[in-house]
Amino acid sequence: IALLLGLYFAKMISNPLTRIRNNGKLLSQRQPLLPVMKDAAEFTKLDSLLHATADDLETALKRNKELVENAADIIVSANETGDIISINRSCYKLLGYETETLIGAPMHSLAVPEQSLLADEQFRAAMQSEKPETFELQLGSKSGKTIDTRWSCLWSQPHKKMFCVIHDISEHKRVEQMKEDFANMISHDLRSPLMAMHNSLSLILAGVKGKTSDEVNSDISRAVANLDKLMQLVNDLLDFQKLKAGRMELEREHFDARELARDTNELLGGFAERKGISLELPDKELIVEGDRRMLLQVLTNLVSNAIKFSPDGEKVTISMKAAENGFEFSVGDRGRGIADENLERVFETFEQEARSDEKQGTGLGLAICKLIVEAHGGRIWAESKGKGKGSTFSAFIPEHKDSQPAAH
Secondary structure: OHHHHHHHHHHHHHHHHHHHHHHHHHHHOOOOOOOOOOOOOHHHHHHHHHHHHHHHHHHHHHHHHHHHHOOOOEEEEEOOOOEEEEEOOHHHHHHOOOHHHHOOOEHHHHEOHHHHHHHHHHHHHHHHOOOOEEEEEEEEOOOOOEEEEEEEEEEEOOOOEEEEEEEEOHHHHHHHHHHHHHHHHHHHHHHHHHHHHHHHHHHHHOOOOOOOOHHHHHHHHHHHHHHHHHHHHHHHHHHHHHHHOOOOOOOEEEEEOHHHHHHHHHHHHHHHHHOOOEEEOOOOOOEEEEEHHHHHHHHHHHHHHHHHOOOOOOEEEEEEEEEOOEEEEEEEEOOOOOOHHHOOHHHOOOOOOOOOOOOOOOOOHHHHHHHHHHHOOOEEEEEEOOOOOOEEEEEEEEOOOOOOOOOO
C-alpha cells in the first residue's frame, strides 16, 4: 500500500511539474502555452502566474514593435556580414522603399554610390567598437533624391547583430548651408568697405586732412569705435566659419602658459582698470603645447566676458594647472552667475540671453572659443552656483601626440 501511495503522489507531483516545465519551454520559444491546469492546488497558481507572465511579455513585445514601426527615424538591424535583417516602415517614408525589398540587402547599398565604400568602412568600424558610433552618410531614395542622414550604430556581441538609428538631417544641413552662405556674404562684402571707412576716418582724426573742431573729432571718434565693433563682428564671423568648416589650421608650439595670461592682461588691463577690477594671474611656470594665438583668443574672450559681467571693484581670477594628458585653464568671476539650465547654452551661436539681460558683443565669442578648444581636441565648460553667485569658465587642452610633457 505504501508503495502504491508513493507512486500515486509522485505522479500527482510530476505531472504538474512536467506541464509547468513544458509551458516554460513554450514561453522561451514565444509559442502559445498549454491551458492552465485545473484543481492542482499550488501548481495551478504557479501555472497561472506563468500564463500571466506570458501575456505581459507578449503585450510588451507588441508595444515595443509598434514603437519601432511608428518611429520617425529609420531603425534597422544587420547581421555580421552587414546584411539587413529588419527595418521599420520609416524606410518607405524617407527612401520610398518597401521594407520587404530591403531585407537581405547589404546596409551600404542604402548609401549613394560614391559613399558606398565609406559606408562599409563605417559599419565595420562600428562592429569592432564597444561603444555606440555616430557618423553621417548620404542615402539615395528610390526617386533619385539624395538625403543627408546621421547614423547611430551599436554592435551587440551577444546577439551578433548591429542596431542602427538613421535620422534625416537634410533640413538641418540646408539651414546650416544658408547660415554659412549668409555669413560669408556679410563677411566678404562688408570687410573691404568697412576698412576703407575706418582708414579714412582715422586719417581725419589724426589731422591729415586738416584741423577739425573738438565736436567733430568727438563724433568721428564715436564713428571709429562703432566701426571697430562692426569689424570685430566681421572678423568673428570669418573665424567662426573657418573653424566650423575645419579650414583654420593650428600652428602648434611649446610655450609658457603664463604668457597667455600676461598678454591677456596687457590687452584688457585698461578695460579692467576702468571698472576697478583687478586681474589675478598665475605665477607658476607651466609649459604647454598648442596654437598660442588661438588659445590667447580663447582666454581673452573669457576674461573680457568676466570683466564685462562683474560688478565694479571685483576680482577676476585666471588659473592654469597641469592635468592628466594635458593642461587646464579657467577664468573665474564674481558676477551675475548663470542658471543651471543655461550652462551649456552659453556656448551656442548668438546666445547671450543665458547670461545677460543686455545685448553686449557679437554673440559669437563663446561659440568661437568652443570651436578653438575642440580643434585642439579639448573641451570647454561653464560652472556656476546660480544667479548672482559668479561663474567659472574652464577649458582642457590635451597633449598632442608628438608633444612634450605639459609641465616641468
